[in-house]
Amino acid sequence: MHIRTSLRAALAGAALFAFAGTAAAVDWRGWNIHPEGYPNTVAMEQFAEEVAEKTEGRINPTVYNGGVLGAQPDAIEQTRNGALDFANFNMGPMGPIVPATNVLSLPFLFDSVEHMHKVMDGEIGQRFSDALSEYGLVALSWFDSGSRSFYNTKKPIKTPQDVEGLKIRVMNNDLYVQMVDALGGNATPMAYGEVFQSLKTGVIDGAENNYPSFESSNHYEAAKYYSITDHLIIPECLCIAKASWDELTPQDQEIVRQAAVRAAETQRQLWAERSKASREKVEAAGVIVNEVEDKAMFQAAMQPLYETFVQENPDLEPLIMAIRETK
Template sequence: MKNRTLKTLAPIASVAVLVAIALPAQAEDWRGWNIHPDGYPNTMALEEFADAVAEQTEGRVNPRVYNNAVLGDQSDAIEQTRNGALDFANFNMGPMGPIVPETNVFSLPFLFNDVEHMHTVMDGEIGERFADALEDKGLVVLSWFDSGARSIYNTQRPIKTPEDVEGLKIRVMNNDLYVDMIAAMGGNATPMSYGEVYQSLTTGVLDGAENNYPSFESSNHYEATGYYSLTEHLIIPECLCVAKSSWEELSEEDQEIVREVAEEASARQRELWVESSEESRQIVLDYGVEINEVDDKAAFQALMEPMYEEFIANNPGTGELIEEIRATE
């Protein structure tokens, strides 16, 4: 009986070995965090990134993007990615300061001349230095995304000079520099979660907020405000980052594939951003929002000088960095 059983099992064992050899190595199922909704330029670029990685690694890495911050807010997602609970994400550098203090420099108003200047800085040697600092904290930067220029919108009046901001209750992201920025203009800054802004605008808890065209439109904030003023006070880069632990599990071949796809995703995101910004601008114009240029940005910039002086005094070495950024062509 024993011999018959062994003879019966032998062919089965052989088949099992053959099947095991034929099967590919176990795929890495990557979870990706994204704050933006479907159809947003970042979302489209991230989803194209995920599809291309899965295809080009032949299924060895299978990324999936979770949109609308369903896996937590950005602060939580940063921590989850650092500890490997999430595998990749698109992060704005604004809330990164508590983890990587060097990134606070991006929250200084009017640091970059324009969006193209930001691209030049981040795609060069200075961007590499920031990537190294992020990797030291567990985040591998694959490429840099765009988030446009942030401007002020409100329910009361067009903003043409700093005096027009005086007394307005303006929502800002949770960062002391943004609070100081609005205060320097004479406004009352109110840190608040993004999801609470629409209702606060409609009820008068807020007079306004600040953001880029695609966010202004996709959040429907334009429905609750009448004025969008092109102060373009903040131009903050974003990263496509991978958890260091997830990155180190990849073969060198797959690392090269993932990085190349991420660079393509960055170019695609920037292209989509320009298209989306124009579409969003037209939507809010058609709705009746008044959009105005700010002819004298120097008046706003002059009010920020005390912020710069205090920031440099509290963060030794940043004065030279700020000069490098501004001198980059």
């Protein structure tokens, strides 16, 4: 009887241990707006695989691509409240929620993509991470989203006057509305998924984005004029819900952070390759690409926007100056 009792106790203990191990594992849901094969998608899936492997299954992330879990504004809220665990967010639509990130949406803020990398990978990037954490998000690394330029169905854009009267889709942020308005266009905030049909039916005349998005969304099939203004260089984050982050042990936090940094390295490399390939593809399809020779005219048109922004956000002026002074 004693042996049987001991055996039953041992088996019960083993079962309890196995159950506890299973209970400790968590499934993470991740949001991504981009399609399969896109640089961001490859990087996000790399992140998920590395986290699962290096935590030995304690965390099992799954990335849901193509925006199937909703548009970005909805996904931001879901991540903030913990319904989603991680995501790749563009900082553009983040502005209405996290005011400090509006700085990153100021036109012609960065001199180049390389300048943006240097800023976001350093102390200034950490300031933005701190601002996000106050709103339920932890930014672990920064992705590229290239430089954004205008494209439309009507004509090349060479001067600000060429924007006058055009209906231009913008992301959901008042700064982008002000940007297009300052050029004489009619800004139309619209979900990304609605742009292609709106271009085809004439609801809008154009939009603004980078080469990979212009190509992968098939917008180039409707809008045959792409004008390189490079007016916006907006970083993206690989963000974790603060609620999910706070549940991790310090050991797993470090694993997740390092996986996010490596994912950003992969994304940036693939992004540079994809940008080149996307430009070649749209030009081969008949898109007329023109370099804007005098960007100073566009920059001058943004001066009132900057003045208004600083008047309304005087506390953010030092941040703007710090970015511009970073070399």
